[in-house]
Amino acid sequence: MDTINKIIADYTSGKNPVEKTNAALKEAGAGFSFQPGKNALTAEEIAATKVGARPGDVTGYGLMSSGTGTMDKVHVVKGRLQGGAVNTVGSDSVPDECDIVYIGGQVWQVYGDELGGLAPEKDPWWAPLHTFAGAVDWQDELPPYIPEKDMVYNRPKYHGQNVVKGALRYLYAEDGTCKYQPKSMADYDKDHGRT
Numbered sequence: 001m002d003t004i005n006k007i008i009a010d011y012t013s014g015k016n017p018v019e020k021t022n023a024a025l026k027e028a029g030a031g032f033s034f035q036p037g038k039n040a041l042t043a044e045e046i047a048a049t050k051v052g053a054r055p056g057d058v059t060g061y062g063l064m065s066s067g068t069g070t071m072d073k074v075h076v077v078k079g080r081l082q083g084g085a086v087n088t089v090g091s092d093s094v095p096d097e098c099d100i101v102y103i104g105g106q107v108w109q110v111y112g113d114e115l116g117g118l119a120p121e122k123d124p125w126w127a128p129l130h131t132f133a134g135a136v137d138w139q140d141e142l143p144p145y146i147p148e149k150d151m152v153y154n155r156p157k158y159h160g161q162n163v164v165k166g167a168l169r170y171l172y173a174e175d176g177t178c179k180y181q182p183k184s185m186a187d188y189d190k191d192h193g194r195t
Contacts, residue, residue: 013105031156051104055079055115062103
């Protein structure tokens with residue numbers, strides 16, 4: 001994933017044009033590309049984008065990943081996404097979902113509608129993703145039912161597929177959204193002492 005982040009950073013900074021970026025994304029197996037008129041940044045938008053050391057220094061156009069496997073063009077003015085909040089921020093000051101903005105060669109996380117530093121991963125990292133039917137409290141989950149990061153965060157490469165990995169079945173839609181569930185609820189219940 002670090003390779004893909006660098007490819008996107010080089011694109012949003014103007015270092016590489018869209019054609020070279022798309023070729024690099026394909027080679028890296030990203031599962032998405034930038035299309036002119038859709039989610040590609042224009043040369044003018046890249047040139048007009050200004051960034052700095054603080055979120056409030058950021059104004060211009062970038063690309064937002066919200067975990068669906070697509071990159072959406074966004075407009076940022078003084079560190080704020082135009083168009084309103086994209087997530088909510090909990091009492092722990094951590095957003096309820098991981099929305100990342102790539103802009104001017106930088107990477108920021110979105111807190112409501114404001115850019116900020118990347119939030120530390122929750123411990124354990126998969127807790128907010130534990131949503132399948134019959135779920136036990138995440139603190140009590142067993143290792144065979146804990147999703148792997150690549151299967152959750154690199155969803156584009158699995159578009160339209162059903163993948164069985166370990167004790168889980170991942171159901172990937174064409175739009176990149178993903179649901180997961182145990183391969184067998186009977187086994188899941190048995191493993192958790194619910195027979």
